[in-house]
Amino acid sequence: MRTRQKVVSNFSTVTKGASTAAKPRAALKQVFLNQGVSDRNLTAEERSQLDVLKQELETFAVPISLKWRWREESHGSMLERNWTEIVNSHSIMSRMQRHQQEAMWEFVLTELNYINRLIVIKELVIAALVNLHLRGFLQEVTPERLFSNLPAILSAHQLFWQEVIYPMLQEVRLTGKPFNPMGLNAGCLQFRERFSPYCHYCAEEENSFEFARLQMESNPQFLTYVQWVETHPQCARMRIGDMQAKPHQRITKYALLLKAVLKTTQEPRVQRSLRGMLSSVNTFLESINDYLRLKDEEAALSLSAQRLEGYEMEGISEEIDKHVREICQFDLTCPIVGVGHGIVRKLLLEENLKVRGRKDS
Numbered sequence: 001m002r003t004r005q006k007v008v009s010n011f012s013t014v015t016k017g018a019s020t021a022a023k024p025r026a027a028l029k030q031v032f033l034n035q036g037v038s039d040r041n042l043t044a045e046e047r048s049q050l051d052v053l054k055q056e057l058e059t060f061a062v063p064i065s066l067k068w069r070w071r072e073e074s075h076g077s078m079l080e081r082n083w084t085e086i087v088n089s090h091s092i093m094s095r096m097q098r099h100q101q102e103a104m105w106e107f108v109l110t111e112l113n114y115i116n117r118l119i120v121i122k123e124l125v126i127a128a129l130v131n132l133h134l135r136g137f138l139q140e141v142t143p144e145r146l147f148s149n150l151p152a153i154l155s156a157h158q159l160f161w162q163e164v165i166y167p168m169l170q171e172v173r174l175t176g177k178p179f180n181p182m183g184l185n186a187g188c189l190q191f192r193e194r195f196s197p198y199c200h201y202c203a204e205e206e207n208s209f210e211f212a213r214l215q216m217e218s219n220p221q222f223l224t225y226v227q228w229v230e231t232h233p234q235c236a237r238m239r240i241g242d243m244q245a246k247p248h249q250r251i252t253k254y255a256l257l258l259k260a261v262l263k264t265t266q267e268p269r270v271q272r273s274l275r276g277m278l279s280s281v282n283t284f285l286e287s288i289n290d291y292l293r294l295k296d297e298e299a300a301l302s303l304s305a306q307r308l309e310g311y312e313m314e315g316i317s318e319e320i321d322k323h324v325r326e327i328c329q330f331d332l333t334c335p336i337v338g339v340g341h342g343i344v345r346k347l348l349l350e351e352n353l354k355v356r357g358r359k360d361s
Helices: 002-009 044-058 088-092 095-134 143-147 150-175 181-189 197-218 220-230 240-251 254-263 268-309 318-327
Strands: none
Touching (some): 044 095, 095 220, 143 197, 143 240, 181 268, 197 240
């Protein structure tokens, strides 16, 4: 389990087990405003366009409430301030029991906070960008290039809340009994199915960071949009880079949350169930790790194949060249015979080769 967790915690920087030719994924980066393009060299027309863009942003109709509403919660996400408000026996609990309830409450509270953060990104940040598109601005900056499939991730977590977290929360509210970790069992065992959109998001995460960075360095309109987003009160000082990193940070936190619950759980039966949940979560994270590693290896192989295919040699004669070409058709990216689909060729060693003729030739 120790080795497995080490791999899981580093899945965004897949280098372990990758070929030496594969380009390692960069660590999470932040997009800083001081890296933005200067507007000193803009023409009068470009400045005028920026003023219009700013006006569009200032008049953008932001929803009154960006808190999520679910099921019976018609007044918004009115979560209690603390678990002690709904657990009747909190005052007579042992220290270990209180720690368990605090760990369970952190699971619930952070899940709702995360959903609300994603809603801000979707309903404010992305919606403002789409509104600019309708006005003819930033056509080259699509929500998909900036935030990949983040709306699909939001939908997955809203469903997770409605089907797993909310029923558990309601049971505590209605009965006053402590949070039961078994309420998480079914949802955590379905982690792969519930949160499959993360595979695509994590695969595109570095591209999203890089796209935002390049746009900030070269596109004054994008920089103006980013400044508006990052200073908006609803964004709570989140930077674009912070927003892009949220899904990555959340999906890797579930193992830590479950470990905290397991550490404070005394019943053997519940401990076994929690270990099963933890195993399911870690297996899913490892599958993301494997997916990213495969993508890196495929990209490195594609570069090697392009270099080999682009190499030309002078033939001795047309007749010989014809026969050589017939037997030298080899696609490095094709599947390897006799091995699984997830195995690709790797460049193990690369060196310059010098061929020297004999002195007496």
